[in-house]
Amino acid sequence: MSEPYEIIGARELGREAWNAFADACPEAWLFHRHELLGALSEWPRRADVSFALRDTRDGSVAAVIPLFVIQSRGPRALGFNTLDSLGGPAVNASGREREQIAQAAHARIKELARVHGAGQVVVSLSGMAPWLRGPDCPRVNPLVELGYENEPSQTWVVDLRGGEEAAWKGMEGRARTAVRKAQKLGVTVRPARGAEDLDIYYALHLETYARTGAAPHPRAYFERIWEDFLAAGLCRVFIAEHEGRAVSAENFGIYKGAALYWTGATAAQGLELNAPSLVMWEAMRWMMAQGVEWFETGEAFPGAQGKLKGLNDFKKSFGGSLHPVYRGRMATAGRMQRAARALKDILLD
Structure with a gap:
């Protein structure tokens, strides 16, 4: 048989x-x-x-x-x-x-x-x-x-089904303050497009990983993302700029009515300007306009200290609740x- x-x-x-x-x-x-x-x-x-x-x-x-x-x-x-x-x-x-x-x-x-x-x-x-x-x-x-x-494990997930007003109110006060501060300082956000923006993203990636001491991913990895995901609408990349210079960029995977914070990179100046918070909010607004219902901001580390605590608190601040990761x-x-x-x-x- x-x-x-x-x-x-x-x-x-x-x-x-x-x-x-x-x-x-x-x-x-x-x-x-x-x-x-x-x-x-x-x-x-x-x-x-x-x-x-x-x-x-x-x-x-x-x-x-x-x-x-x-x-x-x-x-x-x-x-x-x-x-x-x-x-x-x-x-x-x-x-x-x-x-x-x-x-x-x-x-x-x-x-x-x-x-x-x-x-x-x-x-x-x-x-x-x-x-x-x-x-x-x-x-x-x-x-x-x-x-x-x-x-x-566990991850932070934001429910976007209530619309923009509910999502804004659901964010923690520090996240809303960070968004307003970035806007007041003149940070703007736009979607990434072609090869020139890939160069911008990868330069930010190298700067971020040099600052943190981590080994950067190969450029070919991001080339695949640009060619196979961004072009097909399977991800969306947003770039924050200040006075004509890119200071932060974040990449979000999009599929089946849900989104994931996939990769991100920020210059030291971008951190001072709270650019990542503004990118997250503008990305959430775009997601809701596209009918995305759930947004996973990333793995959670409850009770963590040091750098992990800061990372956890940032992900949590956009209104997420804990969901299991199997x-x-x-x-x-x-x-x-x-x-x-x-x-x-x-x-x-």
């Missing part, structure tokens, strides 16, 4: 079929779009092993699974690589059928972990996917039933055995 589902790579399936499934599936969000696979492939030490499950009975796509090998700097034989799925399996089925498809997907994930020397699998679901933001959303982490260790981690079988064998080989060599 043949298997009901066959495995097909993301490239083999193709962008059109992959995205058609993502558009129709309530479990899929922006992270499941084929374009993101290309963008994330630009990050160092990442290899795309994304795949789909196709029903052998009628040829329809049953699930898409964005998946990357994050390659460790250590010996592969030690099992220090990681399989990472941003979005997790998106399955367009319910009940027993959904369970069967999900199990088949995770069986393939575990097989790929073995092939690529991955000692762990990390899966993060998107809280903006329709099935996780509606009244019938799961009350517990769906990954637990698949054998993953529960590693939940994550799971699974240690693959045999990691310690592989490490022991590799160490033995090294000692006997």
Whole structure:
């Protein structure tokens, strides 16, 4: 008897079929779009092993699974690589059928972990996917039933359904004050457009990461965002300017009636001018005009101190409430055995 589902790579399936499934599936969000696979492939030490499950009975796509090998700097034989799925399996089925498809997907994930020397699998679901933001959303982490260790987090989400006046009143006083201050100081906000604005954004990105001490993302990553997301209306980038100079820019993912604060960069002068707050507010106004209902401002860190506290408070100040983020981690079988064998080989060599 043949298997009901066959495995097909993301490239083999193709962008059109992959995205058609993502558009129709309530479990899929922006992270499941084929374009993101290309963008994330630009990050160092990442290899795309994304795949789909196709029903052998009628040829329809049953699930898409964005998946990357994050390659460790250590010996592969030690099992220090990681399989990472941003979005997790998106399955367009319910009940027993959904369970069967999900199990088949995770069986393939575990097989790929073995092939690529991955000692762990990390899966993060998107809280903006329709099935996780509606009244019938799961009350517990769906990954637990698949054998993953529960590693939940939380994020700030703003409800935009009440309109602009309600959104403004829902913001904390400090956020409204920051917006007014930026406006009074002459900061203006405009949408980003072509290649020239990509240059502006990346210059701000390099300045921001130099200030914080973090390693910047490759320019090719943002080129993908400009070419594949901005042009298709899957994201919106806003640039704040002061006296003719760009001082802040923020990128928002847009999909299925929801938005996400995706990336941002700000010059030191922009921080002094409260430019990021004005960009956030103007972006929210634009979202509401486009019919966006939910806006995820980013992961929350309640009780944090130092820089994380400042980041958390900024995200919270725009009127967000805490929503769950479902994550799971699974240690693959045999990691310690592989490490022991590799160490033995090294000692006997």
